[in-house]
Amino acid sequence: MRLAHFFARTPNLGDLGSALGIQTILRSLRSDIRFVAFDVEAGSIGWAGARRLARDFDGMMVGGGGLLYNRPRHAAKFYLNISRERYRKLDLPKCFFGVGLNAEYGGDGRWVMSDETRESIHLFMESTELVGVRDLETVSFLKGIGIDNVMLTPCPSMFLLYDMEAEARDATLAVNVTKRAIGLDGVRVLLGHVEAYARKAGLRPVVVAHHPDEDRQCLEIACELGMDSFLPVSPENLMQFYKRQHALVGMRGHSLIYATGASLPMLAVSYNVKCDAHMAMVGMQDYVLQCDQLEDRQLVFSKLDSLLENRASLEARLTGKKAEFYGLDREFARRWISLVESRTGV
Numbered sequence: 261m262r263l264a265h266f267f268a269r270t271p272n273l274g275d276l277g278s279a280l281g282i283q284t285i286l287r288s289l290r291s292d293i294r295f296v297a298f299d300v301e302a303g304s305i306g307w308a309g310a311r312r313l314a315r316d317f318d319g320m321m322v323g324g325g326g327l328l329y330n331r332p333r334h335a336a337k338f339y340l341n342i343s344r345e346r347y348r349k350l351d352l353p354k355c356f357f358g359v360g361l362n363a364e365y366g367g368d369g370r371w372v373m374s375d376e377t378r379e380s381i382h383l384f385m386e387s388t389e390l391v392g393v394r395d396l397e398t399v400s401f402l403k404g405i406g407i408d409n410v411m412l413t414p415c416p417s418m419f420l421l422y423d424m425e426a427e428a429r430d431a432t433l434a435v436n437v438t439k440r441a442i443g444l445d446g447v448r449v450l451l452g453h454v455e456a457y458a459r460k461a462g463l464r465p466v467v468v469a470h471h472p473d474e475d476r477q478c479l480e481i482a483c484e485l486g487m488d489s490f491l492p493v494s495p496e497n498l499m500q501f502y503k504r505q506h507a508l509v510g511m512r513g514h515s516l517i518y519a520t521g522a523s524l525p526m527l528a529v530s531y532n533v534k535c536d537a538h539m540a541m542v543g544m545q546d547y548v549l550q551c552d553q554l555e556d557r558q559l560v561f562s563k564l565d566s567l568l569e570n571r572a573s574l575e576a577r578l579t580g581k582k583a584e585f586y587g588l589d590r591e592f593a594r595r596w597i598s599l600v601e602s603r604t605g606v
Contacts, residue, residue, distance in 0.1 A: 261293045261600060264317040267324075269299040272471045274417060274514025277495030278324040278358050281416025285586075285593045293597075310342050314352045319600040324358025324394060324415055344380065348387035353603050355390040355596050358415045360398040360534055378405055389599055392592045395537035413592045414541070414585040417514060418521025420499045433463040434490075434505040434524075436470060436515035437478050441531035441551050447478050448485075450529065453560045454509050455485050460561075461568065463506060466490055470498070470512050507567055513538060520582060525574040527567050529554070542581045544574065 263286075267279040279297070286293050296317070313320055342350075385391055385407040392413030393399055402410045435454045437447050451467065458465040467482040467489045469475035479489050492498035502508070502522035510516045511529040516538050519526040528539050528548045539548050547567055553559055567574070 261290060261597070261604075262316070262318050263293060263295050263600070264298055264313050264320045265295045266298045266320065266322045269297065270471075271473060272514075273492055273495050273498050274470050274512060274517070275324075277417035277420055277498065277514065277518070278415050280495055281419045282321070282323070282357050282589070282593070285416055285419060285589050286597065289590070289593055290597055307342055307346050310346060310350050314350060317352060318604045319353040319355070319596070320350070321355055321357065321596075322359075323356045323392070324360075344383040344387070347384060350387075353390075353596075353599050354388045355392070355599075356385075356388055357392040357413050357592065357596075358394045359392070360394040360537070361401060362532065362534060382406060390592070390596055392589075395534065395541055397533065397537040411588070411592050411595070413589050414520075415514070415517045416589055417495065417499075417517050418582060419586055419589065420496055420521065421503070428504070429506045430504050431463055432505050433458045433461070433465050433507055433509070434468050434502070435465060435509040436468050437509075437511045437529070438474065438531065439477065440511075442529075442554065444477055444481065446551065446554055448481050450509070450511075450554050450560075451478075451482055451485055451487065453554070453557050455487055456557070457561055457564050461564075464488065466505075468492070468498070468501060468515070470514060507564075507571060509564070511535075520578055520585075523575050523578040523582060525567055525571045525578070527563050543577060547574075 265279065265283070268275050270276075283295055382405050385402060389409070390411070391402065391407060391409055392411045393402065394413065394415045396412065399410050399412055433454065435451065437450055439447050442450070455465050465487050467479060467487055469479055469489065469491050472491065482489050490501055492501060499518055499521060502518045502524050505522070505524055508515065508519045508524050508526040509529065510519060510526045511531060513532065513534050516526055516528055516535060520542055526544070526547065528535050530536050530548050530550055536545070536548060539545050547563060549560065549563060
């Protein structure tokens with residue numbers, strides 16, 4: 261079985277982990293699957309390339325990341341440079357997995373978008389045989405615009421190193437922070453709180469990067485504050501890091517996803533509704549800080565106190581959720597393989 265796999269091949273280890281995670285799950289069900297990676301950026305494929313896809317491959321996968329829609333100036337990262345009509349006529353099975361609504365679709369704590377964008381998403385989704393989305397917020401949105409073939413497929417990044425056994429934890433408090441929504445001043449404030457709390461709790465704070473370029477300034481601030489840092493070299497290396505931590509203060513959505521895969525209790529800093537959606541899905545909505553709460557050191561300390569006091573029960577909860585999510589993703593993978601087999605006879 262030969263699959264064309266479209267994903268953003270950027271230095272962001274979260275996005276890359278999502279692609280590798282679904283490949284791992286699919287290969288666990290059918291060992292002869294071959295993946296050919298395509299970098300999905302605006303203008304990366306036209307109609308002639310799309311026709312070659314139908315000739316050369318048994319199926320086409322896109323994801324995970326933002327929902328596909330046809331607005332080049334405001335495109336989500338999985339925009340394809342073909343018209344919606346030609347996408348509909350593309351004669352091979354197509355699936356999206358692990359996609360969801362991102363900041364570019366909404367504001368003020370709710371999803372706000374134009375009728376044009378809603379219609380574009382609808383046309384792409386109704387022309388896709390199987391749609392898997394990463395959180396219940398996105399499931400509800402798609403069903404609300406008439407897309408019924410939607411499955412919950414929590415981001416496959418968390419299954420890069422799937423196992424149910426806990427590893428020995430280091431006495432470290434990991435922190436992942438981005439300047440998105442809070443700027444560098446906000447980064448400095450948050451890292452200052454974490455460094456002070458870790459010192460009080462007898463933990464060593466470690467700042468972990470997910471993107472070497474975007475996170476460079478955050479790492480420089482951490483160095484100024486005398487904090488250690490970790491620069492992973494691969495998604496698997498990043499997951500191993502999370503599996504060794506005692507707790508996490510996470511801001512990027514994928515820091516929370518990797519922590520779930522590592523059964524690592526986390527306090528989320530929500531710069532995007534997708535962070536809230538993930539924490540609600542794992543039953544940890546009480547462990548979320550909004551960006552406008554970061555100045556309140558007492559509140560940050562109180563949340564971390566609660567996290568550490570309850571970490572054993574939270575670790576068990578995350579382990580259970582990971583098993584539940586793995587079952588959902590394997591069912592999605594089984595349906596995708598069955599769909600391709602029935603259409604191609606491979």
